[in-house]
Amino acid sequence: MTAEQFGTAAGLIERSAAAFVSGVPESPADDGFFGPASVTWRLSGDLAGPIAGLRSLLMQALHPLAMAGVDQHSGWREDPVGRLAATSAYVTTVSFGERAAAERAAARVRRIHTRVRGVDQVTGRPYEASDPALLLWVHAALVESTVAVRGLFGTPLSPEDADRYVAEMVVAAELVGVPAGQVPASMAELDGYFASVRPELRCTPAAGESMAYLLDPPGLDEEIADIWQDVRYGAVVALPDWAREMYGYRVPPLTPGRREEIRQVLGVLDAAFLGEPGVLEARQRITARVRTARSAPASTARSAPASTARPA
Amino acid sequence: MKRRSKLVAGASAGTVAGAAAVAAVVVLRRRGILGGNLRLSRGLAALQLIARGGARYASSAPRLFAAAGEHRQQLRNDLALETAEDVATTLGAMKGVLMKLGQMASYIDDGLSPGVRRTLSRLQDSVPPMSPELAAQVVSEELGGPPEQVFARWDPEPIAAASIGQVHRAITHDGRAVAVKVQYPGIAETIAADLGNVALLRRMLRITAPSQDVDALLGELRDRVLEELDYRREAENQRLFAAYYDGHPTIVIPAIVDELSTRRVVTSDLADGARFAELATWPQAERDLAAETIYRFVFRSLYELHAFNGDPHPGNYLFHGGGRVTFLDFGLVRRFTAEELEPLMQMARYLCVEHDPEEFRRNLVKAGFLRADAPLSTDQVVEHMAVFYDTVRESRPLTMTGDYSSAVVHRFFDVRSPVTTYAQIPRSYVILQRINLGLFGLLGELTATANWRAIAEEIWPFVLGPPTTPMGEAEVPWRARRPATTLA
Numbered sequence A: 001m002t003a004e005q006f007g008t009a010a011g012l013i014e015r016s017a018a019a020f021v022s023g024v025p026e027s028p029a030d031d032g033f034f035g036p037a038s039v040t041w042r043l044s045g046d047l048a049g050p051i052a053g054l055r056s057l058l059m060q061a062l063h064p065l066a067m068a069g070v071d072q073h074s075g076w077r078e079d080p081v082g083r084l085a086a087t088s089a090y091v092t093t094v095s096f097g098e099r100a101a102a103e104r105a106a107a108r109v110r111r112i113h114t115r116v117r118g119v120d121q122v123t124g125r126p127y128e129a130s131d132p133a134l135l136l137w138v139h140a141a142l143v144e145s146t147v148a149v150r151g152l153f154g155t156p157l158s159p160e161d162a163d164r165y166v167a168e169m170v171v172a173a174e175l176v177g178v179p180a181g182q183v184p185a186s187m188a189e190l191d192g193y194f195a196s197v198r199p200e201l202r203c204t205p206a207a208g209e210s211m212a213y214l215l216d217p218p219g220l221d222e223e224i225a226d227i228w229q230d231v232r233y234g235a236v237v238a239l240p241d242w243a244r245e246m247y248g249y250r251v252p253p254l255t256p257g258r259r260e261e262i263r264q265v266l267g268v269l270d271a272a273f274l275g276e277p278g279v280l281e282a283r284q285r286i287t288a289r290v291r292t293a294r295s296a297p298a299s300t301a302r303s304a305p306a307s308t309a310r311p312a
Numbered sequence B: 001m002k003r004r005s006k007l008v009a010g011a012s013a014g015t016v017a018g019a020a021a022v023a024a025v026v027v028l029r030r031r032g033i034l035g036g037n038l039r040l041s042r043g044l045a046a047l048q049l050i051a052r053g054g055a056r057y058a059s060s061a062p063r064l065f066a067a068a069g070e071h072r073q074q075l076r077n078d079l080a081l082e083t084a085e086d087v088a089t090t091l092g093a094m095k096g097v098l099m100k101l102g103q104m105a106s107y108i109d110d111g112l113s114p115g116v117r118r119t120l121s122r123l124q125d126s127v128p129p130m131s132p133e134l135a136a137q138v139v140s141e142e143l144g145g146p147p148e149q150v151f152a153r154w155d156p157e158p159i160a161a162a163s164i165g166q167v168h169r170a171i172t173h174d175g176r177a178v179a180v181k182v183q184y185p186g187i188a189e190t191i192a193a194d195l196g197n198v199a200l201l202r203r204m205l206r207i208t209a210p211s212q213d214v215d216a217l218l219g220e221l222r223d224r225v226l227e228e229l230d231y232r233r234e235a236e237n238q239r240l241f242a243a244y245y246d247g248h249p250t251i252v253i254p255a256i257v258d259e260l261s262t263r264r265v266v267t268s269d270l271a272d273g274a275r276f277a278e279l280a281t282w283p284q285a286e287r288d289l290a291a292e293t294i295y296r297f298v299f300r301s302l303y304e305l306h307a308f309n310g311d312p313h314p315g316n317y318l319f320h321g322g323g324r325v326t327f328l329d330f331g332l333v334r335r336f337t338a339e340e341l342e343p344l345m346q347m348a349r350y351l352c353v354e355h356d357p358e359e360f361r362r363n364l365v366k367a368g369f370l371r372a373d374a375p376l377s378t379d380q381v382v383e384h385m386a387v388f389y390d391t392v393r394e395s396r397p398l399t400m401t402g403d404y405s406s407a408v409v410h411r412f413f414d415v416r417s418p419v420t421t422y423a424q425i426p427r428s429y430v431i432l433q434r435i436n437l438g439l440f441g442l443l444g445e446l447t448a449t450a451n452w453r454a455i456a457e458e459i460w461p462f463v464l465g466p467p468t469t470p471m472g473e474a475e476v477p478w479r480a481r482r483p484a485t486t487l488a
Helices: A012-023 A049-060 A064-073 A080-096 A099-115 A132-153 A159-168 A170-176 A187-200 A205-215 A222-237 A241-247 A256-274 A279-295 B013-035 B044-060 B070-079 B084-091 B095-103 B114-126 B132-143 B187-195 B198-204 B214-228 B231-245 B284-305 B338-353 B357-367 B378-389 B402-412 B427-445 B452-459 B470-481
Strands: A117-119 A126-128 B160-162 B165-171 B177-183 B265-269 B307-309 B317-321 B324-327 B333-335
Touching: A012 A080, A012 A279, A049 A132, A049 A205, A049 A222, A049 A241, A049 A256, A064 A117, A064 A126, A064 A132, A064 A205, A080 A099, A080 A170, A099 A170, A132 A159, A132 A170, A132 A187, A132 A222, A132 A256, A159 A170, A159 A187, A205 A222, A205 A241, A222 A256, A256 A279, A256 B095, A256 B187, A256 B198, A279 B070, B084 B095, B084 B132, B084 B187, B095 B187, B095 B214, B132 B177, B132 B265, B187 B214, B198 B214, B214 B231, B214 B427, B231 B265, B231 B284, B231 B307, B231 B333, B284 B307, B284 B317, B284 B324, B284 B338, B284 B427, B284 B452, B284 B470, B307 B427, B338 B357, B338 B378, B338 B427, B338 B452, B357 B378, B378 B402, B402 B427
Parallel strands: none
Antiparallel strands: A117 A126, B160 B165, B165 B177, B177 B265, B307 B333, B317 B324
């Protein structure tokens, strides 16, 4: 199989931006599952988002059954843009939507997952998308990537805020069907989970091909390929050594100068994304609510306890 | 296999956003390529991209000065930059540089639509203002005390967005009403650092026009932006202009208050007057007079002061009627040496006055606008370049139109012309493109009529003709007081 089997990346920005915008309500009835005082909201506009996202996909793909589910069911190869846009809409709605909207979106994803089942051709193991173990992997890979990449390319989270963020995100795993008791709620628990799941991970052909596509989307012209190389390098260099070795990627170490260059590229990308209709307004809605929460007497400190943002 | 899957549940919105942004570059470039000439499209997409960002920002940003509704005011307060960290988030990582590039977009215009160009130049207005506390903090650091102590009166609400800063009104202890421009904290360091990434800038600016030397353009842009980061430089420029035009009948330059001006704060007399949009509603005779003042200002400054204010943005003028105009913002001034100006004068002289095409061509080559070995007939060269002199070739009243400046620009970058291949804009003159884009664009918006050639003859050092208009007559006493040495 070759990368040519994948659909084009055209339309990605318009569709993803529309998805993002649709997930940020204009006059919400409530603050949703996280709220403006949460670390989750504070992280939302982080420049490092593109690299965090790409790195989390690289991590997620290393679970053979999770990868098989995507590869065999999702239309991923036919329409990768559509898949990513759908994901964007979902994650945005869960993060910023009202509780009712987040619950509706989650119910829909759970319904779809009940139809996604099969056998992984590499390991010969059967899988079901609604298997909490697979859902937990996907969840944990995202959460860990966000913390790791923020540390490398954004403003690093304090240990307390990192713990808060991991704890806040438990509810996102619950929404897709992972019992809360199984979800890591601190950085230490997250590390423990990664250690326990490591033996199951490997780079299958489907993972290798899918990630080869994402890292080097065919058809990019020279200048854009330049820019994409920086994002790709950032995602790969941010992987744990063991994950990079599974893929067989080799990259030079991250120097301070290289880090700065990558941040600059991320700034350009961010300006571009802001140019899509409604993106700025959606970000301003979030920022305005975060600022209001910051100055509200009840939660003046940024390190307010996570419990205020957790569901009852 | 059109079913759904499970990675869905986990991938982050950020991924998608980032990947999407990259894709946008691709998409736009493709659109650009589909839209027209392939060479022109290269790199243009990156600008259009920025422009789109700018459009959103500008249309939804809490614009200063706007007769804002309650909601807008609230939004502005909510989004105000409260800390140096907020500034870094908003303008760090190249965004401040993009904003500046937007401001200077007309340097690199090679076929952007007027709307896109305007959007780019307005990007600077798109950044939220500082909170009153943050602005006060900068004033304290720069002037040694909180603004309420340094000034007799201080208005904590900014009255205008400025380049990488904002303007506050105040009254000094000796009773002068002043405008105090306060720079965003940390912005100079951030932009200076980002300007160091020449490779990325070159990538963003890989413009297009066959006649644009990207490295020359980049070098010029960097120098100008770096200068602009230090407000002391701006104060120095403004002093130069204010001294030169002191006593001029229609040109007003607010005086700098030296003791209240530093690297990040510049204080000058507060000027009041009608904005450009209001001028556009005044009778045509008033608009013609204002246009004449601006025209005289630009060319007198260039030929006599050897300085060009490269920011003829409509927001940088205040109009008082009778042709009196206050000129604001001297952050982007290019000073020229006599050697740099010489060929420009000779070009105008030989084309418009001496009618000697061969000498005109020789000076074009000497200035670096045209390659010496260009296998072109002089007729071809004149035919191509003469459009730049359309307003001054004949002595007769002429009405500027909105189309004129874009016609000039398009002519220069017209790839269908055989001349374009051999033409370029030398680095020293990059900023002068602003004459075509800024000045003529502005005069076109005013549909101003004058005998521009006659006015030019008053100013051209190789003619120094007598006054031809009432304003020219009114300049006589002012000119009589000017020492001849100013011309050096």
